[in-house]
Amino acid sequence: MTITMQDVIAELRGTVPPIADTADTLDGASPETPVTSIAVAFMPTQAVIEQAASMGANLLVVHESPYYSHRPEHAPHLADDPVCRFKRDFLRQSGLAVYRHHDYCHRLQPDPIMTGLLQSLAWDTHVEAMLPTAAVLQVPARRAAELAAYVKANLRLPYVRLTGDLDMRCERIGVLVGYRGGGANAIPLFREHKLDLIVAGEGPEWETPEYVRDAASQGSPTSLLAIGHAESEEPGMRVVAEQLRGRYPELPVHFIPGQPVFQII
Amino acid sequence: MTITMQDVIAELRGTVPPIADTADTLDGASPETPVTSIAVAFMPTQAVIEQAASMGANLLVVHESPYYSHRPEHAPHLADDPVCRFKRDFLRQSGLAVYRHHDYCHRLQPDPIMTGLLQSLAWDTHVEAMLPTAAVLQVPARRAAELAAYVKANLRLPYVRLTGDLDMRCERIGVLVGYRGGGANAIPLFREHKLDLIVAGEGPEWETPEYVRDAASQGSPTSLLAIGHAESEEPGMRVVAEQLRGRYPELPVHFIPGQPVFQII
Numbered sequence: 001m002t003i004t005m006q007d008v009i010a011e012l013r014g015t016v017p018p019i020a021d022t023a024d025t026l027d028g029a030s031p032e033t034p035v036t037s038i039a040v041a042f043m044p045t046q047a048v049i050e051q052a053a054s055m056g057a058n059l060l061v062v063h064e065s066p067y068y069s070h071r072p073e074h075a076p077h078l079a080d081d082p083v084c085r086f087k088r089d090f091l092r093q094s095g096l097a098v099y100r101h102h103d104y105c106h107r108l109q110p111d112p113i114m115t116g117l118l119q120s121l122a123w124d125t126h127v128e129a130m131l132p133t134a135a136v137l138q139v140p141a142r143r144a145a146e147l148a149a150y151v152k153a154n155l156r157l158p159y160v161r162l163t164g165d166l167d168m169r170c171e172r173i174g175v176l177v178g179y180r181g182g183g184a185n186a187i188p189l190f191r192e193h194k195l196d197l198i199v200a201g202e203g204p205e206w207e208t209p210e211y212v213r214d215a216a217s218q219g220s221p222t223s224l225l226a227i228g229h230a231e232s233e234e235p236g237m238r239v240v241a242e243q244l245r246g247r248y249p250e251l252p253v254h255f256i257p258g259q260p261v262f263q264i265i
Numbered sequence: 266m267t268i269t270m271q272d273v274i275a276e277l278r279g280t281v282p283p284i285a286d287t288a289d290t291l292d293g294a295s296p297e298t299p300v301t302s303i304a305v306a307f308m309p310t311q312a313v314i315e316q317a318a319s320m321g322a323n324l325l326v327v328h329e330s331p332y333y334s335h336r337p338e339h340a341p342h343l344a345d346d347p348v349c350r351f352k353r354d355f356l357r358q359s360g361l362a363v364y365r366h367h368d369y370c371h372r373l374q375p376d377p378i379m380t381g382l383l384q385s386l387a388w389d390t391h392v393e394a395m396l397p398t399a400a401v402l403q404v405p406a407r408r409a410a411e412l413a414a415y416v417k418a419n420l421r422l423p424y425v426r427l428t429g430d431l432d433m434r435c436e437r438i439g440v441l442v443g444y445r446g447g448g449a450n451a452i453p454l455f456r457e458h459k460l461d462l463i464v465a466g467e468g469p470e471w472e473t474p475e476y477v478r479d480a481a482s483q484g485s486p487t488s489l490l491a492i493g494h495a496e497s498e499e500p501g502m503r504v505v506a507e508q509l510r511g512r513y514p515e516l517p518v519h520f521i522p523g524q525p526v527f528q529i530i
Contacts, residue, residue, distance in 0.1 A: 043475060046482035068448050068476040077453045083476055086483045148530040161527035179469065183333050188342050202470050204444065205494040209526045210308060211333040211348055217311035218351045226527065229470040261474045262426035262491065264529060265413040 003248055005059060005097060006031035008038065011247055012061070012240070013104040022103045023071055029097035035059050038248075040241035041256040042234040044098055046087060048256050053094035055254050060098045061244070063105065063113070063237055066091070101240060106133075112243070113177050113236030120235040121154050123175075129193070133185060134176050136193045141171040144197055144223035151199060157231055159264050163209045164223030165216040170196035177232045181224075183207030190215075190222055197223045201232035230258055268513055270324060270362060271296035273303065276512055277326070277505070278369040287368045288336055294362035300324045303513075305506035306521040307499040309363055311352060313521050318359035320519050325363045326509070328370065328378070328502055331356070366505060371398075377508070378442050378501030385500040386419050388440075394458070398450060399441050401458045406436040409462055409488035416464060422496055424529050428474045429488030430481040435461035442497045446489075448472035455480075455487055462488045466497035495523055 005026055013024075038059050039052035044066040052060045067084050069075040078084050091098065105113060110130055118124040118135060129136040142150070145166040152160045174195045176185055181203025189195060190211075200208070203226070212224040234257070241255040270291055278289075303324050304317035309331040317325045332349050334340040343349050356363065370378060375395055383389040383400060394401040407415070410431040417425045439460045441450055446468030454460060455476075465473070468491070477489040499522070506520040 043471070045475060046479040050482075064471050064475075068452065068472050068479075070471070075448065077449050081452065081456065083480045083483060083485070087479065145530065152530060159529050162530050163527050166528065183340065184342050187333065187346065191346065205467050205526060206308070206329050206335070207333050210310065210329075213526055214311040214333075214352065215348045217315075218348060220348070261470060261478055262428050263431065265410065265417060265425050265427050 002034045003251060004031060005029055005033050005035055005099065008035055008059060008061070008244065008248075009099060011244070012099075012101050014108055016104045016107045019103050019107065023065065024100050024103050026097060026099045028091055028095075029058070033058070033097065035251060037252040037254070038244055039254045039256055040237055040244065041258060042230050042237045043258050045258065046090070048258065049087070049091060049094070049096060049098075051256050052254070053090075053096050056252075057254060058095060058097060060096055061101050061240065062098060063100070063102055063233055065100060066098060105236075105240070111236070112239045113233050114175065116236030116239035117175065117177055117232055119239070121151060123173075133180055134174055134189050136189075136195070137173040137175065139171055139173055141169040144168050144170050144225075147173075147197060148225050151225060151227060155227065155231060155235070157227060158260055160228075161226040162223060164197075164212040165221035166223065168196060168216075168221040168223060170223060172196045174198040176200040177236070178229055179203060181208055181226060183211060186224070187211055195222065197225060199225045199227060199232075201229040202226060228260065230261065234258055267299045268516060269296065270294055270298050270300055270364065273300055273324060273326070273509065273513075274364060276509070277364075277366050279373055281369045281372045284368050284372065288330070289365050289368050291362060291364045293356055293360075294323070298323070298362065300516060302517040302519070303509055304519045304521055305502055305509065306523060307495050307502045308523050310523065311355070313523065314352070314356060314359070314361060314363075316521050317519070318355075318361050320517075322517075322519060323360060323362060325361055326366050326505065327363060328365070328367055328498055330365060331363060370501075370505070376501070377504045378498050379440065381501030381504035382440065382442055382497055384504070386416060388438075398445055399439055399454050401454075401460070402438040402440065404436055404438055406434040409433050409435050409490075412438075412462060413490050416490060416492060420492065420496060420500070422492060423525055425493075426491040427488060429462075429477040430486035431488065433461060433481075433486040433488060435488060437461045439463040441465040442501070443494055444468060446473055446491060448476060451489070452476055460487065462490060464490045464492060464497075466494040467491060493525065495526065499523055
């Protein structure tokens with residue numbers, strides 16, 4: 001039986017009601033195109049799309065845009081950019097369609113991006129509350145610095161960044177994936193769930209990190225562990241690849257892992 | 266002769282025309298209050314304001330808000346927050362007024378935040394163009410990784426983060442302070458000034474870092490060095506302290522250095 005791009009998109013979106021003005025678009029193929037082979041990745045870097053094309057995939061399912069903006073169509077600085085053009089031309093010539101699984105993905109209950117991260121950390125059995133944009137956990141108490149080392153080891157990261165009271169014993173943990181490390185998400189989460197530690201992807205440095213540092217200075221210690229945007233969301237895209245593998249056993253489904261974007265010097 | 270808060274603010278603002286809806290406010294004292302002692306810092310953390318108060322300063326000049334947001338008055342998640350309240354109460358009880366030197370500071374020509382960073386890097390003699398939000402430099406060619414080590418050593422940083430082609434020889438450098446590392450500022454700067462390397466404070470991970478990594482993959486190598494928001498702007502606040510010291514020799518002017526907010530694990 002033929003599986004089309006639209007079939008795969010419908011499988012990924014599940015029962016989430018239609019989202020107006022979504023970033024989740026299919027580029028490079030019509031929805032009726034038969035899918036012959038799927039690649040899944042967090043970030044469609046130039047290296048990742050070349051690898052997907054060389055594997056013979058005709059559909060690449062990703063979480064972020066290929067074009068360096070959450071909504072590149074609204075970013076005038078990217079119009080006629082040569083790096084974007086090179087990538088667009090490569091995609092066109094390779095016949096690789098790209099579907100962005102972002103907005104619908106985060107609306108699923110549970111969000112596979114969150115469950116993927118919690119599974120990778122072996123924390124899925126410690127969930128106290130699964131909120132729309134965060135998870136609240138109760139774990140056996142350990143020092144913040146020990147938990148940071150645990151997260152780093154389990155996710156096989158070259159480094160993580162920690163602030164607050166590194167020696168405090170933490171048992172109430174909030175998890176915020178992607179860019180949800182900013183103050184608007186993280187500060188109320190600390191307060192409303194009496195958290196000791198938040199593990200987040202990224203966020204502005206002057207918001208949550210400074211809040212956490214000050215709380216510690218004021219004698220109400222908290223800690224923040226910033227693990228990186230991709231590092232917090234890629235495990236969830238592995239879960240998405242497994243979902244597609246289970247649903248379409250007749251199709252090749254490749255997961256392409258990313259490399260850390262930064263090196264520490 | 267009495268020097269008032271308003272006198273110091275006028276000195277700092279120079280000849281910049283009035284800015285509507287500015288974040289640069291004086292909190293905790295009326296403009297006519299005599300200044301007895303000034304402290305200057307980049308970020309008014311709890312530790313910094315305690316140090317300023319213990320030094321006997323009655324005016325603290327800072328670059329960022331004390332309250333974990335660029336515009337805390339527009340941030341509903343900070344209303345009634347206990348960490349904000351503790352800090353506000355401490356400031357009130359200590360009699361320490363806080364003036365934020367941000368919007369006017371960045372509009373000065375040249376911007377002391379930029380000149381402070383360039384002086385700290387001994388790059389002020391290499392400026393080719395001083396733009397409103399960036400500096401363009403032509404320096405003797407060195408490998409990107411060598412330049413990263415140079416910046417780290419000169420600013421005495423515990424770490425910096427580098428992406429792109431670490432081995433490429435760089436001689437055309439763009440400098441973007443604070444949060445200007447995002448794509449809207451950095452991507453056109455690379456393009457319009459044929460830059461090899463941008464040195465920036467911070468920005469979203471999926472914008473400029475991924476652009477730079479892809480350009481390198483496409484055979485048009487560039488590099489990005491993210492040094493941290495505070496790390497890129499604090500040298501400029503040292504320059505502001507020197508300016509006030511020179512202008513008001515009769516007043517004590519203390520510069521309070523910050524500590525890196527994150528530790529690498």
